[in-house]
Amino acid sequence: MDWKNILRSHIERKVDLADEQFDYIASFFKPMSFRKKDKLIRPGEPVHFEYFVLNGCLSTYVINDQQKTHILQFAMRTWWASDYNALYNQGQASLHVDCVSDAEVLCLANEDREKLCRELHSMESFFRWRSNGGYVSLQRRILSLLNNDAQSRYEELMQQYPELYNLVPKHLIAAYLGVSRETLSRFQSH
């Protein structure tokens, strides 16, 4: 499927667009291809873009004071990823954003999103809806972190995102759940 079709049906989940409107909107998005392990965002660097995933999978993570990797989120087809704190506030990244697999994404610059939102009420509406969705997804993530039962967190994850199982190496799923690779194997054999 052509990237414009993927983007258009994604935006039209929330708002209807005339053809010329969509062409104008699409002109701000830049398709790019990345390879597995490529780094899109590194801590300490400025963040100018957010990424809309067309294919493949990105991960957003931190490495804490004890050098342990904690994965905040995976982003698959039609998900968005960035270090939004740094992007919105024009600060430096505190997160890593990497490619878990080869990936095709659309890049959107912060100032271009703002321009689209100013010019088109429908796009302001779309991006509000997108941000609300992101908020809810982070809230779910916090609830999952606070629920101590890793087995049920694993089952919940696999039920919500069955495609993760094939896209994401097992050690990253373990890092997302905050358990060892061995503990994850025990869950999988149940």
Next chain:
Amino acid sequence: MDWKNILRSHIERKVDLADEQFDYIASFFKPMSFRKKDKLIRPGEPVHFEYFVLNGCLSTYVINDQQKTHILQFAMRTWWASDYNALYNQGQASLHVDCVSDAEVLCLANEDREKLCRELHSMESFFRWRSNGGYVSLQRRILSLLNNDAQSRYEELMQQYPELYNLVPKHLIAAYLGVSRETLSRFQSH
């Protein structure tokens, strides 16, 4: 300060409003007073409103499978609180929202926010900005949960929100940090 002034200066942090516009917007907000320990949202019940805090402090929390309380967020003056997953998706609450102190809030119904956003591009813009801020605040919360060093999480919290120290009982600050009341006392004596 009159509640309309608090609301207006909050909205005007992002967008300018004419007097008649603001009066129309304000007509959708309903001021209410609550007492310490009053419950605004309970798990399992439908969620119709979000709350804008004028005075006092609300807390948003879960009680996990082991009956342990985990506080997601405190909401103080000019902060918003709700179970947004339930509110946006018209589902049942999974969170508690309680009053940590006596509190004055403005209630806004979900359908009224949507009506305001449809009718006024400026309000769509305001609520997108508000939602972006909420997203960033949850992301900070996740990073704080994933950083194992509770002492530095405590210091960060007190630096960001010094007013918490007087507004919130110490056992709730401990529940927010995920440490015992005794561990919290050790941090405070440093």
